Every structure is written in C-alpha cells, then in structure tokens.
Amino acid sequence: MPEGHSVHRITRQFERNFVGHIVHASSPQGRFAAGAAEIDGRRMLQARAVGKQMFLEFEGDVWLRVHLGMYGAWDFAGDILMDATIASANGRIGQTNQRGTFIDSPNPDAVVLDAPVFDRAGENSLTSIGAPRKARLRMSESEKDGGALDVFPPEPVGQVRVRLLTDTVSADLRGPTACEVLDPAQVEQVVAKLGPDPLLDDGPEAEEQFTRVVRKKPTPVGLLLMDQNVVAGIGNVYRAELLFRARQNPHTPGRLVPEEHVRHLWRDWAKLLAIGVETGQMMTMDGLSTDEWRAAMANRADRHWVYKREGLPCRVCGTNIVLEEMGARKLYWCPYCQA
Structure with missing residues (x-):
C-alpha cells in the first residue's frame, strides 16, 4: 500500500501539471462515469494530500477524493513537468551548472552525490530535472519511468477508473480503494477523522x-x-x-x-x-x-x-x-x- 510520502509526491505532480488548467475527465472502464461527468470541463484549483488520501479541488466546489489502497496507482503521460523535489530522485537538489545537478542527500552526515542513484527495483527511476518530457510515469508505492511516448493522449491501458486530461498531460487512475466526488463539507468531514x-x-x-x-x-x-x-x-x-x-x-x-x-x-x-x-x-x-x-x-x-x-x-x-x-x-x- 502506498504510504504517506508517495501520496504527497503524487499531489505535487498534480500541482505542477494540472492545477490552473481546464481538465477533461472520463472513465474508460465505465465505473466512474457519473463522477467523471461532474468533473469534466472544470479547472483544477488545488491538490491536497492528507496521509494516504488525496483531494483534488475543481471549480464549483467540486472535489475528487482518492485513496489508492493496496493496488491503486496513477499513470502520468505527456509533457510531464517534473516537480523539482520529485525529480531529484535521491535527495534535495543543490545547484546546477555545466556539469549537471549536484544532489545533497538529507543524510545528516552531508553526503553529496554528483549523480542520481537509481533503485534496482525501480522504486524511483525518475531522471528529468524540472524539464517537460513526453513520457509515461507511474506513481504509487513504486515509481517507474515507462519511457518515451509516441502518441498523446495514449490509449488507456487496463482498467482505468478515471482519466484526467489537459492539453499536454494525462493522468490515469487504476485500482483505487476509494474514488468519489465530494462537496467541501464532505471533504472536511473526511479530513476531520484523520490523525x-x-x-x-x-x-x-x-x-x-x-x-x-x-x-x-x-x-x-x-x-x-x-x-x-x-x-x-x-x-x-x-x-x-x-x-x-x-x-x-x-x-x-x-x-x-x-x-x-x-x-x-x-x-x-x-x-x-x-x-x-x-x-x-x-x-x-x-x-x-x-x-x-x-x-x-x-x-x-x-x-x-x-x-x-x-x-x-x-x-x-x-x-x-x-x-x-x-x-x-x-x-x-x-x-x-x-x-
């Protein structure tokens, strides 16, 4: 199950790529057709993460709540603008010069790496630093770079509960425990129950x-x-x-x-x-x-x-x-x- 850090990272992806944009929503699998219709054509105003749950706000006091649960994941595709923190892959971004980006780890011993280190199991294979790229990116407990993208938007793969789409980026949600449209009062009720x-x-x-x-x-x-x-x-x-x-x-x-x-x-x-x-x-x-x-x-x-x-x-x-x-x-x- 994705833990809190993963959900905060996914939220940052939405902040960078979706907030401020008109979003088209659909449910390729059909299970979220009514909810997608409520969101479709609205501008995304903010993205929030609280623990393992994320909340996307749209114009008109409409919110999308998502809990990935054991099997949920978001797939991003298109000209993805990587959040600087996410793109660092192994620590805080230090300074960039002609030799590249120096990555200063959060280690208190001040370890300094002159290049990202990639996890052998693909837990974090992100390589782009702040620049747009036309690619696929899966974000859940294990983040995987799916490589180059030939056609945008890509054809939905598997059981996509909801697709969120702008002119340049798509986000496909599969396998969540919860995916529902809420009003502001309902959002506050959910958040109030969380530690x-x-x-x-x-x-x-x-x-x-x-x-x-x-x-x-x-x-x-x-x-x-x-x-x-x-x-x-x-x-x-x-x-x-x-x-x-x-x-x-x-x-x-x-x-x-x-x-x-x-x-x-x-x-x-x-x-x-x-x-x-x-x-x-x-x-x-x-x-x-x-x-x-x-x-x-x-x-x-x-x-x-x-x-x-x-x-x-x-x-x-x-x-x-x-x-x-x-x-x-x-x-x-x-x-x-x-x-």
Whole structure:
C-alpha cells in the first residue's frame, strides 16, 4: 500500500501539471462515469494530500477524493513537468551548472552525490530535472519511468477508473480503494477523522494531539501507528522502522509507552516522511557514508533496519529479526533491541 510520502509526491505532480488548467475527465472502464461527468470541463484549483488520501479541488466546489489502497496507482503521460523535489530522485537538489545537478542527500552526515542513484527495483527511476518530457510515469508505492511516448493522449491501458486530461498531460487512475466526488463539507468531514500529518501539521499542537491520543489507548502501539485516525500516512514499512529506531516494543499498550518515546515517534515520523517525499524512497538508515548511501539508494535491502529482514541478524545486536502478524499486516521487529 502506498504510504504517506508517495501520496504527497503524487499531489505535487498534480500541482505542477494540472492545477490552473481546464481538465477533461472520463472513465474508460465505465465505473466512474457519473463522477467523471461532474468533473469534466472544470479547472483544477488545488491538490491536497492528507496521509494516504488525496483531494483534488475543481471549480464549483467540486472535489475528487482518492485513496489508492493496496493496488491503486496513477499513470502520468505527456509533457510531464517534473516537480523539482520529485525529480531529484535521491535527495534535495543543490545547484546546477555545466556539469549537471549536484544532489545533497538529507543524510545528516552531508553526503553529496554528483549523480542520481537509481533503485534496482525501480522504486524511483525518475531522471528529468524540472524539464517537460513526453513520457509515461507511474506513481504509487513504486515509481517507474515507462519511457518515451509516441502518441498523446495514449490509449488507456487496463482498467482505468478515471482519466484526467489537459492539453499536454494525462493522468490515469487504476485500482483505487476509494474514488468519489465530494462537496467541501464532505471533504472536511473526511479530513476531520484523520490523525495529524506532520507535513501539514508541523506545530506543537499536532505533536500534543498524537501524544495525547496514543498515551490514553490500551491498544498496542504497533497497531496505533497504523491507525489513520491516530496519525496519518504511516504504513507497514514505516511502522516497523519507526518502532525499531525508537527501540520500542510493538506490543506495548499505548498508555504504557513512555511519553518521551511517543514524542520521539512523532518527530522521527516527521523526519522520515520528509526524506521519503524528497527521495521517493523510504530511507530509514542514519549515519551512512557516501558509499553506503549510494548502496542504500540502489537497493532496498540496504536502507531498512528490520523491514523484510526476517530471519536475518539485527544490524545492531545480531538477534534474528522476527516476522509476525499484527493487525492483518506483517510486522518485523527485533526481540532484543525492542524488548
């Protein structure tokens, strides 16, 4: 399931390519024909992401809400204007000169890369820096560059729930859990039920809300982090990594988690979410050298502490990482470091 960083990145694509433009909407698969008709011909006014949900506003107080769920993805095609942050592929863009773009990673050790590093599994294969290109681009949990585009708009591929189209760019949505047209009051009702998102709520009030809610719950903290009503955007990968980084047992009831641990989880989530939006990859390792950073950007196995490492020795203590089920999702943790 796409986690919060992916949805924020997709929203930035809409901000760059659709906001301010008249949008034509259709439902090639037919399941969203009525909703598409409500949107068709309206100008997109803004794009918002809150946790794992995104909201596109159109003229006339009309909103499109999308939750990608387990299988949803957006395919962009056409003269795609890449958001500078998205296009950086591996970190914040530094400066551009005749030799190209220098990429300064969010690593506190100030690793500087003179070229993007591409993930072997295609988690982030974006290469364009801020310039339009006629191409295909899939955006979900794994972002993949589909290469050059010969005809625009391209023929819909597969079960496209909704196609949004301007004169230069198309966006095709497949497999979402939710796709619906709402009015402003309905949007606010949905957002009001969600927990804070540190990219939107970076003040002390959001931290206090998260801390207060967690510390009054008898529910295991490993479940609370996945509850979008408690905190928005955290999925299976970030849950495992945040808990390990805090050396927190996932089974501890929220009300028994020390307050300093709860606050650490919130601040660490804000940090990791920002890195994820900047790089497109869920980098959760700190203190890496330049070579280690490159290796981690190229291979997911090198950028996580516990996720997908069941049966392998903990990177800190050597105890085998445990895999179990919690909340119908896989949980990875170290029974020694997080005892």
